[in-house]
Amino acid sequence: MPKELQSAEMRGICSCRYFLFFVSVCLAFSIPTSSTDLIVLMKIKTAMIGPKGSGLDDWIVSSSRASHCLFSGVSCDENSRVVSLNVSFVPLFGTIAPEIGLLNNLVNLTLSCNNLTGKFPAEIANLTSLKLLNLSNNIMYGHVPESIFGGLLELEVFDIYNNNFSGPLPIELVKLKRLKHLHLGGNYFSGEIPSVYCEIQSLEYLGLNGNGLSGKVPASLSRLSNLQELYIGYFSMYEGGIPPEFGSLSSLRMLDMGSCNLTGEIPASLGRLKLLHTLFLQLNRLSGLIPAELSGLVSLKSLDLSNNELTGEIPKGFSELKQLTLLNLFRNHLHGRIPSFIADLPYLEVLQLWENNFTFELPVNLGSNGKLTKLDVATNHLTGMIPRHLCDGKRLETLILMDNYFFGPVPEELGDCKSLTRIRLMKNFFNGTIPPGFFNLPLVDMLEFSDNYFTGKLPDEISGGILGLLTLSNNRITGNVPAAIANLTNLQTLSLELNQFSGEIPPQIFDLKKLSKMNISNNNITGKIPTTIAHCKSLTLVDFSSNNLFGEIPRAIAKLEILSTLNLSRNQLEGQIPIEIRSMTSLTILDLSYNNLSGPVPEGGQFLVFNDSSFTGNPNLCSPLHHLSCLLPQNQDELSGQKSSSSKVAIIVVSIIGVLSFFAAALKFNRYRIKCRESKAWKLTPFQKLDFKVEDVVECLKEENIIGKGGAGIVYRGSMPNGMNVAIKRLVGSSSGRNDHGFSAEIQTLGRIRHRNIVKLLGFVSNNDTNLLIYEFMPNGCLGGLLHGSKGSHLQWESRYRIAVEAAKGLCYLHHGCSPLIIHRDVKSNNILLDSDFAAHVADFGLAKFLHSAGASECMSSVAGSYGYIAPEYAYTLRVDEKSDVYSFGVVLLELITGRKPVGEFGDGVDIVRWVLKTISELSEISKPSDAAAVLAVVDPRLSGYSLVGMINLFNVAMRCVAEMSAERPTMMEVVHMLAGPPHPQSPPNLLAM
Structure with a gap:
């Protein structure tokens, strides 16, 4: 470009800058006009950065006086003054510009569902015409200045739901006499609700x-005569119970007080709320009978009293609740008969009564209303036959009747219920043939018929579209294993053990790409093991024991690279043990006992892991230590292999010498490269105000400051000049140059996250070669180090339960409070850090993904998870999702309960989940273990004085989290709700202390 043009261009840029400066000065001293509104909107756009294609792309200045009125999300009055600014779901980043206070004609300000940060802009107090203010679903933090309410006297809607605001609830809100809609939920407000x-x-x-409120629920709220919806539950821990005065809220339609530690009885006065359509009181500690007066709630559609301590029977008066669609009473101590009128409720869709003490049969007409979608009555004492009308409306999705005393055949009609997605009938006394239609339902992902008395054969035609789990174990089913099972392309678990199957194993089954576990033990299966087993690369468990299999063990079985359990015991297998098995590094459990195997037991490799019991009962097997013949090669292939091995050793020795020479030559160059790297410019990107410089951070990268090392990098402790301690993580395998694959943008997203149970990312420092992440420092280190170290005995029950709840809340925020959600990918006790008060903070969230995207191939352990915490489905999907995080968190809960490490303490490659299941299984051989017996068998002996009830709750949550099928695991939000109760309920008594 010619110098004259360059000079002209520079003069134009300078002129533009002077103009913007002049306009900014004028804004401070002039009376706002439509022109002012335009400039303010441009200021707002600058502060709220949006991605390309966002709703602010058309915010462009033009010659038209009213051009800003055509901006997306902007509405004007007849004078071209902005009266409405509604920009939601963009998403936007950045802050709200203080100039917004100059839009003094603004009536509607809606900036919801973005990623806005910063504190509440005090300048909003100048918007005296404002009627609607909605800043919900952002990441704003700090206190809400009470001074703003003095100018917002016209405000009718004030919604700041799901941010990070803290402090006490603003009392000055009472000045807003026109306010109709007030939503402060999903924040971190504390203290009492102002009366x-x-x-x-x-x-x-x-x-x-969704706050952290405490104290008593003020009875004075009952004076809000116009109140239609009241939500005050979740995460708060109130004292006392539900104010009986709430029965005078005659306009109330929605009352949600779930999960907030309420005690006492349900007030009978609530029955006077004739307009109430939803009553949610679940996940509390409410006791006593269900008041018969609730039958006066004639408009009620949804009633959830689950997860409490309620006793007695379902009130007869509930027959008057003709509008009821949902009835949740599960996890209480209710008993008696399920009333027959339940089946006559015309709109009932969901009936969940599991984990109570109900007896007798289900109402014979249940489902005849044609509306039923979910029925779950598991773990009661129910008997009788399955009602035939459950799917009359062809809408039934979930049928869970397990762990009861039901008997008789399963109605054929259910086999034609195309809406079903989940069927769990195990642990009953059903008999007859399983209706063949069950195996062809298009939406079913789970069929569980184990532990019954089913007979007959399986159908030859099987085509269930998305079936992932099929368990038929411990029945009396006969006939061949159908080859049509190969049509279940999504099958992950096939459990056919303890039946009377005969015939050969269909080779087609091993074409199932997702099949992870196959158990056909204790049947009458004959024939050879199909060599096609090598096709099923996802297998982690194979149990063909106690059958009549013959022939040799296929050498191709060694191609199952992730197989961890192989049980071929108690068959008629012959020939030699394939030497290839020694290269199966994932195989930790091998049982070949009681067959007709011969020849030597191979040495080395994975055979160093197996016990002698793996080979007992094979009289023709010999060990090289005792039989000279075993020292000789058994075939020419092995002899050739030995010669080849000698050649390979020579090559390896030469290679090692060459490598050592290379490293010696490279050492000097590496020292020089480090010096050059340190001389390059560092850049500090803060995510909040920091009172230190980049040089202060880099100065801390010394060997003596290292406090941890992992797959993701090295962690240093840094002491800043202002006395602040920080943790500095030096990432490996990442780059901050031009090709950082979005790493900087991703890290900045993490830096905006504010949650009390997530380690704060204060900023990051980078140059062309290195990224340094700066975190708040946690004085008590990681949970894993404390729990499994010498001080583990000092971490007692209440501290452990608190850590479980706080860590769950942190993960819940990542999964449910962030948009898009953040999957941790490496949840483990070492990534849960403890501050000076031993409060839990989740660390390294999201980093696994970002490291991987930045090309850190050496950090795959971080991407995939850590050994002992990895969910089973990773083996066949090679990816993780939020349910994988839930599984890993369940392992952490088991660590807190047992005090044991996830691996390394149980032998034979058994992890903590398998150990717990094995321990419970051994108990069940004596008698059916109670929850208390199961917990007492695994609990950390260093713990004392804990509540057995609280421990059982934590144990049950842990076992749900580590369910083999990901669909069976709860979400992190459900985990938080299940853990929300206190760790030490007052009843029943502590059995361990007696």
Whole structure:
């Protein structure tokens, strides 16, 4: 470009800068006009950065006086003044510009569902015409300045749901006499609910749920005569119970007080709320009978009283609840008969009564209303036959009747219920043939018929579209194993053990790409093991024991690279043990006992792991230590292999010498390269105000400051000049140059996250070669180091339960509070850090993904997870999702309960999950273990004085999290709710202390 043009261009840029400066000065001293509104909007756009294609792309200045009125999300009055600014779901980043206070004609300000950060802009107090203010679903933090409410006297809607605001609930809200909708939920407000909120008489909606509130629920809220919806549960821990005065809230339609530690009885006065359509009181400690007066809730559609300590029977008066669609009473102590009128409720869709003490049979007409979608009555004492009308409306999705005393045949009609997605009938006394239609239902992902008395054969035609789990174990089923099982392309678990199957194993089954576990033990299966077993690369467990199999063990079985358990015991197998098995590094359990195997037991490799019991009962097997013949090669292939091995050793020795020479020559160059690297410019990117410089951070990268090393990098402790301690993680395998694959943008997203149970990422320092992440420092280190170290005995019950709850809340935020959600990918006790008060903070969230995307191939352990924490489905999907995080968190809970490490303490490659299951299984051989017996068998002996009830709850949550099928695991939000109760309920008594 010619110099004259360059000079002209520079003059133009300078002129533009002077103009913007001049306009900014004018804004501070002029009366706002439509022109001012345009400039303010451009200021707002600058502060709120959006991605390309976002809703702000058309915010471009033009010659038109009212061009800003055509901006997306902007509406104007007849004078071209902005009256509405509604920009949601973009998403936007950055902050709200303080100039927004100059839009003094603004009536509607909606900036919800973005990623805005920063504190609440005090300048909003100048928007005296504002009626609607919605900043929900962002990442804003700090206190809400009470001074703003002095100018917002016209405000009717104030919604800041799901941010990171903290401090006490603002009392000055009572000045807003026109306020109808107030939603402060999903934040970190603490303290008590101000009793003066009753003065906001215009209030129709009050949402305080999802905070950390305490104290008693103020009875004064009952004076809000216009209130229609009240949400005050979840994460808060109130004292006392439900104020009986709430029965006077005559306009109330929605009352949600779930999961907030309520005690006492349910007030009978609630039965006076004639307009109430939803009553949620689940996950509390409510006791006593269900008040018969609730039958007065004639408009009620949804009733959830689950997870409490309620006793007695379902009130007869509930027959009057004709509008009811959902009835959840599970996990209580209710008993008696399930009333027959339940089947007559015309709109009932969901009936969940599991884990109670109900007896007798199900109502014979249940489902005849044609609306039923979910029925779960597991773990009661119910008997009788399955009602024939459950799927009359062709809408039934979930049928769970397990662990009861049901008997008789399963109705054929259910086999034609195309809407079913999950069927669990195990642990009953059903008999007859399983209706063949069950195996062809298009939406079913789980069929569980184990531990019954089913007979007959399986159908020859099987085509269930998405079936992932099929368990038929411990029945009396006969006939061949159908080859048509190969049509179940999504099958992950096939459990046919303890039946009377005969015939050969269909080779087609091993074409199932996702099949992870196959158990056909204790049948009458004959024939050879198909060589096609090598096709099923996803197998982790194979159990063909106690059958009549013959022939040799296929050498191709060694191609199953992730197989961990192989049980071929108690068959008629012959020939030699394939020497190839010694290269199966994932195989930790091998049982070939009681066959007709011969020849030597191979040495070395994985055979060093197996016990002698793996080979007992084979009289023709010999060990090289005792039989000279075993010292000789058994065939020419092995002899050739030995010669080849000698040649390979020579090559390896020469290679090692060459490598050592190379490293010696490279050492000097490496030292020089380090010096050059340190001389390059570092850049500090802060995510909040930091009172130190980049040089202060780099200065801490010394050997004596190292406090941890892992697959993702090295962690240093840094002491800043202002006295602040930080943790500095030096990442390996990452680059911050031009080709960083979005690493910087991803890290900046993590830096905006604010949650009390997530380690704060304060900023990051980078140059062309290295990334340094700066975290808040956690004085008590990681949970794993403390729990499994010499001080583990000092971490007692209440601390462990608190850590479990806090870590769950942190993960819950990543999964449910971030948009898009963040999957941790490496949940483990070493990534749960403890501050000076031993409060838990989740660390290294999301980093596995970002390291992988930046090309850190050596960090695959971080991407895939850590050994002992990896979910089973990773073996065949090679990817992780949020349910993989849930599994890993379940392992952490088992660590807290047992005090044991996830691996390395149980022998033979058994991890903590398998050990717990094995321990419970051994108990069941004596008698059916109670929850208490199961817990006492595995609990950390260093623990004392804990509540057995609380420990059982933690154990049950852990076992649900480590369910083999990912679909069976709860979400992290459900985990938080299940753990939300106190760790030491007052009843029943502590059995361990007696």
